[in-house]
Amino acid sequence: MTRYVLKRILLAIVTIWVVATLTFFLMNMIPGGPFLSEKAISPQATAALEAKYGLDKSLWEQYVTYMNGLLHGDFGLSLKQRGRTVLEIIVTKFPVSAKIGGMAVLISLVLGVSLGCIAALHQGKFWDRFISVFATLGIAVPGFVVCTLLSYVFGAKLKLVSTLGLSDWTSYILPVTAIAFYPTSYIMRLMRSSMLDVLGQDYMRTAKAKGLSGTKQLFKHALRNAILPVVTYVGPMLAYTIVGSFVVEKIFVIPGLGGSFITAINGRDYTLIMGTTIFLATLVILMTLVVDILYKIIDPRIKYD
Amino acid sequence: MSEEYLVNIEHEKLSFFTPAGEVKALNDVNIHLRQGEVLGIVGESGSGKSVTAYSLIGLTADPGKLISGSLYFNGHQVDQMTEKEMRKIRGNEISIIFQDPMTSLNPVYTIGNQITEVITLHTNKTKEEAKARAKELLELVGINEPEKRLKQYPHELSGGMRQRIMIAIALACEPKLLIADEPTTALDVTIQAQILELMMELKDKLGMSIIMITHDLGVVASMCDHIAVMYAGRIVEYGTTDQVFYEPKHMYTKGLIRSIPRLDTDEHQRLIPIEGTPVDMLNPPKGCPFGPRCEACMKICLKQNPPITEFDDTHYTYCWLQQKEAMERLAADSSAKSSGGGEA
Ligand SMILES: Nc1ncnc2c1ncn2[C@@H]1O[C@H](COP(=O)(O)OP(=O)(O)O)[C@@H](O)[C@H]1O
Ligand code: SF4
Ligand SMILES: [Mg+2]
Numbered sequence: 001m002t003r004y005v006l007k008r009i010l011l012a013i014v015t016i017w018v019v020a021t022l023t024f025f026l027m028n029m030i031p032g033g034p035f036l037s038e039k040a041i042s043p044q045a046t047a048a049l050e051a052k053y054g055l056d057k058s059l060w061e062q063y064v065t066y067m068n069g070l071l072h073g074d075f076g077l078s079l080k081q082r083g084r085t086v087l088e089i090i091v092t093k094f095p096v097s098a099k100i101g102g103m104a105v106l107i108s109l110v111l112g113v114s115l116g117c118i119a120a121l122h123q124g125k126f127w128d129r130f131i132s133v134f135a136t137l138g139i140a141v142p143g144f145v146v147c148t149l150l151s152y153v154f155g156a157k158l159k160l161v162s163t164l165g166l167s168d169w170t171s172y173i174l175p176v177t178a179i180a181f182y183p184t185s186y187i188m189r190l191m192r193s194s195m196l197d198v199l200g201q202d203y204m205r206t207a208k209a210k211g212l213s214g215t216k217q218l219f220k221h222a223l224r225n226a227i228l229p230v231v232t233y234v235g236p237m238l239a240y241t242i243v244g245s246f247v248v249e250k251i252f253v254i255p256g257l258g259g260s261f262i263t264a265i266n267g268r269d270y271t272l273i274m275g276t277t278i279f280l281a282t283l284v285i286l287m288t289l290v291v292d293i294l295y296k297i298i299d300p301r302i303k304y305d
Numbered sequence: 306m307s308e309e310y311l312v313n314i315e316h317e318k319l320s321f322f323t324p325a326g327e328v329k330a331l332n333d334v335n336i337h338l339r340q341g342e343v344l345g346i347v348g349e350s351g352s353g354k355s356v357t358a359y360s361l362i363g364l365t366a367d368p369g370k371l372i373s374g375s376l377y378f379n380g381h382q383v384d385q386m387t388e389k390e391m392r393k394i395r396g397n398e399i400s401i402i403f404q405d406p407m408t409s410l411n412p413v414y415t416i417g418n419q420i421t422e423v424i425t426l427h428t429n430k431t432k433e434e435a436k437a438r439a440k441e442l443l444e445l446v447g448i449n450e451p452e453k454r455l456k457q458y459p460h461e462l463s464g465g466m467r468q469r470i471m472i473a474i475a476l477a478c479e480p481k482l483l484i485a486d487e488p489t490t491a492l493d494v495t496i497q498a499q500i501l502e503l504m505m506e507l508k509d510k511l512g513m514s515i516i517m518i519t520h521d522l523g524v525v526a527s528m529c530d531h532i533a534v535m536y537a538g539r540i541v542e543y544g545t546t547d548q549v550f551y552e553p554k555h556m557y558t559k560g561l562i563r564s565i566p567r568l569d570t571d572e573h574q575r576l577i578p579i580e581g582t583p584v585d586m587l588n589p590p591k592g593c594p595f596g597p598r599c600e601a602c603m604k605i606c607l608k609q610n611p612p613i614t615e616f617d618d619t620h621y622t623y624c625w626l627q628q629k630e631a632m633e634r635l636a637a638d639s640s641a642k643s644s645g646g647g648e649a
Contacts, residue, residue: 202408209364210423210474211395224413300458301412 086275097256104179116191138185317374348535400475406467417455465496537594544620
């Protein structure tokens with residue numbers, strides 16, 4: 001177990017390095033630069049700024065300097081937000097995103113798993129059909145369409161919830177719903193088919209033959225087996241949630257990391273782009289590791305190697 | 306009257322209402338079994354062996370419905386019982402083991418967990434006591450290092466070992482009846498013999514009854530007191546093991562016996578498999594269901610289902626041929642009697 005975790009952490013470091021390197025060079029291939037659009041600045045001033053941030057050096061030198069800083073835990077200064085370090089920005093923005101993303105992930109899991117189970121247990125009957133139609137819609141309709149529709153109907157028309165910023169708790173409803181919509185539907189479908197598969201397994205017949213109650217059969221014997229595909233999906237779901245938050249935070253004007261990331265890309269805030277990318281990559285890799293360990297705990301057939 | 310039997314199934318009719326139509330899986334099935342007896346149910350795949358057994362333990366699969374008949378077991382009228390009442394006797398007074406030990410245990414729980422579960426469910430034993438009992442059970446079914454096995458998962462054990470575990474689970478609450486649904490079909494030949502031997506040993510030790518389901522008459526013959534031969538949802542012949550083996554009456558039984566591989570006969574004697582395909586249960590043939598495959602099939606066989614012919618208290622069959630022979634014998638008897646030379 002410890003050996004397995006150490007191996008995975010080593011692999012994670014290599015992955016993060018590859019991600020950082022790729023982002024660094026790809027980012028520099030985008031036309032434009034951080035100080036080009038600011039008309040008021042004279043060419044001399046631009047040159048001075050570039051010299052200050054080391055942008056006048058060769059790309060290779062810049063890369064070595066950045067990586068060296070990174071090794072010492074230094075993400076550098078933001079190029080556009082004067083006087084603020086990248087780390088500072090991430091630390092203030094991330095909790096906002098984490099709150100919305102975390103709620104969305106939790107809701108997707110709870111709703112997806114329970115509705116998927118209900119559908120499987122009512123196979124072919126009303127609730128199964130109802131849930132399946134809902135799931136198909138959720139998978140087919142893109143997230144931003146859902147966002148726009150939701151904010152139009154519930155915000156602009158019915159004025160039930162706030163659609164801008166995060167004022168009170170109701171302002172969380174729409175962004176969380178928008179992010180959770182697709183994963184909930186996907187998990188529902190996943191859970192339904194996996195539960196149907198498990199319910200037909202021989203060991204379920206054994207459980208019944210023992211005289212166990214329906215609830216015990218379901219919660220002890222079926223659920224733990226049926227949930228395995230859902231656990232596998234948690235990794236991709238996290239990535240989806242992060243990307244989804246970029247759009248959603250932009251639309252609902254939420255001061256989170258996703259919105260800040262898009263602003264950074266548009267403004268060619270190189271250090272902030274790098275910092276955010278590395279941070280998110282690390283987050284996904286760590287969560288995937290946690291999920292993999294969880295999977296091994298749930299399913300004893302999986303070996304550590 | 307039924308009190309003398311542990312199991313008494315009378316005139317059971319059971320159908321599966323599938324989208325394609327009604328499958329009459331059981332047609333007037335009668336089974337009775339005394340405490341401590343072993344009944345073999347033999348027949349090819351799809352003949353209704355499992356359906357018969359499952360209906361007795363309340364495991365009939367979903368589109369299946371009992372149409373009529375009476376199912377009695379150990380003081381319970383099973384066909385009248387609610388699911389909640391059935392749960393109390395399942396795994397407790399009546400247990401079942403299945404064909405495939407590889408898939409019958411839950412892969413995500415330890416052996417210990419799966420054995421103690423049934424003990425704590427049906428008894429007042431504490432967790433510790435249940436664990437001690439589980440260890441005892443593993444020893445009983447001949448598993449070495451029980452302490453270690455309790456902590457292992459199903460995938461860490463062989464098929465034969467897993468079937469022993471299934472037997473341990475089934476016997477945990479000392480049931481009156483053990484149903485074994487083709488318990489060795491999925492196992493190697495040598496393991497097969499070991500498992501059957503174990504079951505017989507435990508039967509003698511615990512005094513339970515066994516319903517042994519098999520499609521292979523040769524394998525179980527030596528351990529059964531009675532044998533019921535099933536074909537297309539009917540018991541076509543029923544008798545003591547000797548009667549069925551040495552005086553088979555139904556053409557299907559005769560075919561079955563001819564198709565058993567024998568080690569003691571000379572090598573030139575070939576096996577004779579039964580020709581033809583099993584009955585399509587959605588559209589069963591008119592008359593005797595075995596008719597289309599029967600080498601002795603007569604005109605009447607294709608028109609009318611044969612009535613019962615009883616040879617004595619324990620031996621009966623449904624075959625027109627026996628009816629004819631019975632009638633001839635009857636005629637011969639009566640003519641002998643009328644001529645005054647009848648035997649006592
Ligand atoms: N779940 C089911 N749905 C529909 N028909 C079934 C079902 N289970 C069994 N049957 C029918 O009952 C017949 C007997 O099945 P079964 O008792 O399992 O045969 P076997 O003698 O091989 O154990 C089969 O031929 C099949 O047509
Ligand atoms: S009733 Fe007729 S068809 Fe059926 S087994 Fe007897 S002889 Fe053969
Ligand atoms: Mg069967």
